Amino acid sequence: MKAHTTVPPEAAAALLQRHRFRPIEALPWIIIALVYFLLPKSLALGTQILIMVMFALSLDLLQGYAGITSLGHAVFFGTGAYAAGILTVNGVTEPLIGLLFSLVLCGAFGLLSGAIILRTHGLALLMLTLGILLMGAEFANRAAWLTGGADGLQGMEVGPIMGLIEFDFRSKVAYVYALIVLIIIFALVRFMVYSPYGRSLFGMQQNLNRMSAIGAPVRARLVAAYGISAAIAGVAGAVNAHVNAFVGPNVLTLELSAGVLTMLIFGGVGRLYGSFVGAAFYMIMHDYLARVDPTYWYLWLGVLLIAVVMYSKGGILGLADKAWALWGRK
């Protein structure tokens, strides 16, 4: 029985303090609130950004913390979207029920597929994540009786939230709806990241051998992370379906998977707010450039990606860190 040891503060300062809410963390939320009040014409784009932040957060759990690279994460987003959409087509139009349904369905899907494919690693695992996405996409394309096929899901009717609050045409309700869901998801992820479980995920990325050697059931933890990540992605997809009142095959594309990975690396992988910065940056750039000329969008996206990978692996937040450190030295 170990005696009660006092730990001197300097020894454990970082560990004891890092989970505390820092003042600068309020900044993204203030900006999000300001957008609602000051930029009412941009709320549709704003809602899409919030949805992408959720999606990126879910992927960062896998990529930034557990260290799993997936090319197929869009399959959970898409499944969540279609599940929510199909539910409304069949009479269950209340959105919160749809969210819950997508959460459970995608969580189960994630646990199942994770249990199967996380036995592999490297190229095989990468291909398997892609393979599952491709299967999902092909299924959505072919099973027109369920999904509407290539034309997308027809006849979606999204009812008022809790029977009370109807979605409006100015995206105000949509924005707040997405925001509340994001707050809940973010809180969950934030707690998880600083918890022993979350740290053990990072431990697996750092040294898998060492994790097994300290008695961690590595595979079970990874599968759980995969399931949680899938569930969150599914919720993001459901919100997407609700606010757009439409689901099309573009929610199940490699392009979307690559896009969300890009958002992560732009913002900063493995950082809580990397998803915020990356998603906002990507979506705003896309909105501006793709309107001008799709060619330019792809060109600049590609050039930026290459530049970030070669020169700034920490993304925008990484650059901000360096700038902060430089300023601190003056």
Place this chain on the structure above:
Amino acid sequence: MNPPGEVLEIVLGVLFNGLASAMILYVIAIGMSLTMGMMRFVNLAHGSFAMAGGYALVYFGEQVGVSFWTGVILATILVTVVSAVLERLLYRRLYGASELEQVLFSIGLIFVASAVARYLFGPSTQNVTVPDSLSGQISLGSFSASSYRTMLIMAGFILFGSMTLLLEKTSLGAKLRAAVDNRRMAESLGIRSDLLFIFTFCLGSALAAFGGALGAEVLPIRPSYAFDQLNYVLIVVAVGGLGTLYGPFVAALILGITDTACKYWFPELGAFFIFAAMVVLLLWRPNGVFSRT
């Protein structure tokens, strides 16, 4: 109920078309398998070199006006040179990088290549003028096959044969195989891995460009080419296993024929079966069905 002779003809037709697609896929995939096996680099942009080959052929053939075969050769040379430049400037900085970085880098390259193609040639599919010698049909008994597709099949087999000869019978090939098997050991034996890398990379790109140009009729040349073909090429490489020649060959054969057959007889399924098959095969043999590990 179709009479047996007709059924046979249909089956042969499906097999034949499947084989032709498979061969083009193989020609493109073999380069990717070599670079992945040798440099452990996940280069998803490999298809862009094939696309470049196709576009270069279109340029030389339609706008400069050379013959088909001259165009193919010129296209291959041009793309190989470009790839060498890219390897020196960009790729070599990322050989030790993480999987995520390599994936995102190559996706970025696909976007750039695709945007350049769109800018130079426009968004629609390019027309390739196939020479008269290849635009007819060959008769084998009661079965007639497109000359063009026959040529593709022959090209695939010839390539397989010559690559095998190169790898098995020459000292260069031996060095390549050694470096794929165990790079550090090969280096300690004096094999210059940086030279081998650039050689392998250029060889892979040359093959891709050749395949893209040659197969321009079968795999349509358009800006989204790299993404269109990425799935199939990746399946061939992953299922075939890295580092062997016959692995991707057999994988390409099975994939090409099964895909064509499925699309013909079970169009409701589409490509679902192929993707499901890949998942099952990779779970059974994660290193590739035909790899030696």
Place this chain on the structure above:
Amino acid sequence: MSEIVLETKGLNRSFGALVVTDNVNFQLRAGARHALIGPNGAGKTTFVNLLTGKLQPSSGDVLMFGENITGLSEHERVKKGMARTFQINALFMDMTVLENVALAVSEHQGTAWKFFKPLGKMSEVIEAAYAQLCVLGIEAYASRAVRELSYGQQRLVEIAIALSLQPRILLLDEPAAGVPASESGIILSALDRLDPSIAIMIIEHDMALVFRFADEITVLERGKVVAHGTPSEISSDEYVRSIYFGERQVANV
């Protein structure tokens, strides 16, 4: 004779035609100070991997406290009281020294699955981790990232992690390997201070360390046990001397 805590019976492992572990019968007793030596390529690390469950045997059994654990996974064996260190440090390089040990403590205390409570609030974990650092004399590095430490200091973290699991069986794979001579003293004194009730098996090439530390020595060559006994028996064994002929580690005992 104290009880046998870890045992193998007819343990075999081959990779294709290559036999790396050849019919090994091995016993580790409670409180043992047992060294496993042998020339390079003898299969010592493979044997440890078979003991810890990182590798499955081709045939034969591994028993722990009399119970057959051959089918158990690595983490299950750790839970039963086995811990190991690796030949090359296996640490969480970007985490602090304290957190490295804290993760192990958390696993041992059974709180590692908790996904809602911040690790920083789990004082039992942090205090136990810090105490473990004090035992090894590295508490001064608690808040430094492991990456910043010297190799010898990292090696101590490696041992601290293993000890924080409160093992009854400890397998140390070349604990002094890679440590510069200037730092090896601290490793040695750490080994000296280990709890006498823990059964310890150590793989080593450094014969001075082996003869200073071990009461019992097993010699492995090409996967087979070729000698077993006390240090004086082993050092006078002709065959053992012959297989080490040419390697400058034969100690003058």
